[in-house]
Amino acid sequence: MPTIRPWDAAPLRRAYAGLDPAGLAQEWLRHNPAYRRDHAATIRTSKVDAEAWRTFARRWGLRFPCRP
Helix, strand or coil: CCCCCCCCCHHHHHHHCCCCHHHHHHHHHHHCHHHHHHHHHHHHHCCCCHHHHHHHHHHHCCCCCCCC
């Protein structure tokens, strides 16, 4: 991602213009260092623990579509 100066937000607006609110939230999380550390820790300790993943999802406000 290019470096954006605070007074030059046009490239940033163009980069995220096509995103809906869920897409924007996903991009924010993807770049959030705390989320990335928490995700990595959950993967290391809970590869198959469904409750750990539910806790992780609740902690970050994640919701996934239900299966039909």
